[in-house]
Amino acid sequence: MQAWSAKSGIPMGASFPVSALWKLAQLWFHDRLSPTWRRRTIDEAHAVFTQAGLTGAFWTLDG
Amino acid sequence: MIVPVPGFDTTVRLAIQRAFIDGRPTPSVATVAAELRARASDVASAFDRLAAGHVIVLAPDTHDIVMSAPFAGRPTNFAVTIGTSLYHANCVWDALGVAAMLAGAGQRVDAEVRTSCADCGAPVTVHVRGGAVSADPVSSVAHFAVPAARWWTDIVFT
Numbered sequence: 001m002q003a004w005s006a007k008s009g010i011p012m013g014a015s016f017p018v019s020a021l022w023k024l025a026q027l028w029f030h031d032r033l034s035p036t037w038r039r040r041t042i043d044e045a046h047a048v049f050t051q052a053g054l055t056g057a058f059w060t061l062d063g
Numbered sequence: 064m065i066v067p068v069p070g071f072d073t074t075v076r077l078a079i080q081r082a083f084i085d086g087r088p089t090p091s092v093a094t095v096a097a098e099l100r101a102r103a104s105d106v107a108s109a110f111d112r113l114a115a116g117h118v119i120v121l122a123p124d125t126h127d128i129v130m131s132a133p134f135a136g137r138p139t140n141f142a143v144t145i146g147t148s149l150y151h152a153n154c155v156w157d158a159l160g161v162a163a164m165l166a167g168a169g170q171r172v173d174a175e176v177r178t179s180c181a182d183c184g185a186p187v188t189v190h191v192r193g194g195a196v197s198a199d200p201v202s203s204v205a206h207f208a209v210p211a212a213r214w215w216t217d218i219v220f221t
Contacts, residue, residue: 001206004182013208018189021205022196025159029133030167032160033080035073039116049211062212 014058024052074099075109076118076131083134084165086148092126120218129219133160144175152176154221155189155205162191181206 005012027048031037040048042061049059078098082090096106110126113119120130128136133152135141141152143161152158155178162174176189180203188199209221 001182001204008181010181010208013206013210015204015206018196018198018203018205021156022159022163022191025133025156026163026166028156029160029163032133032164033077033168035077039118045211058207058210060210060212 014054014056016054020053024048024054027051071101071105072109072112075106076113079119079128079131080134083131083150086150089128089136091128117215117218133157133164140178142177144177145172156207159189159191159196166194 001015002012004010045061046059049055075095078095079090082088082094082098088094092103092107092110095101096103099106107126110119110121110128114121118131119128121127122129130136130153133156135151135153135157137151139151139153141155141158143150143152143158145162145165150161152161155176158176158178159174162172162176166172172191173193174191176191178187178189179185180187185200187203189203190197190199209216214221
């Protein structure tokens with residue numbers, strides 16, 4: 001991953017298991033087809049990231 | 064100031080999503096207006112409001128849909144196969160989001176996400192079977208380059 005970052009010039013960000021990504025996708029998209037769906041607030045988004053096991057500064061949205 | 068029109072904007076949003084789900088061409092103001100029997104100008108305004116709210120992404124200075132998460136408006140390197148249907152997603156998160164969204168709506172979903180390694184270009188497949196996920200190769204990991212606080216600085220790059 002670091003070799004790729006150096007070669008591509010794209011900074012190292014966050015890497016995590018595909019299982020965590022699936023959890024994130026389920027939490028994020030499960031209700032997208034509901035007529036009552038709305039964009040999450042920052043706090044709600046943070047709660048989703050935490051529930052998917054994604055924590056730390058990388059996952060902090062602006063206030 | 065952009066003022067949402069909640070009911071109509073939701074109707075337009077869901078019409079956009081339905082077009083993608085049904086495998087129709089990327090929806091436009093004209094096709095959505097025809098489907099909803101609405102004025103094109105009203106639908107265009109709804110597109111603008113949805114874009115301002117980061118619900119869809121339009122190509123600059125147009126009403127052409129680039130993204131309606133989890134769907135991409137154009138072919139991408141994140142192809143999702145569910146049954147006989149093929150979808151294109153904006154990223155691997157959105158690709159799994161296609162499966163999650165349809166499952167959330169009550170559909171039984173087994174899916175294959177086909178993409179490639181950002182480093183070596185080797186094929187990577189993510190399988191969704193019976194609600195569980197696996198990747199081939201098994202060593203695959205997800206990588207997000209852009210921190211969350213900057214995702215919308217350039218959402219297409221993100």
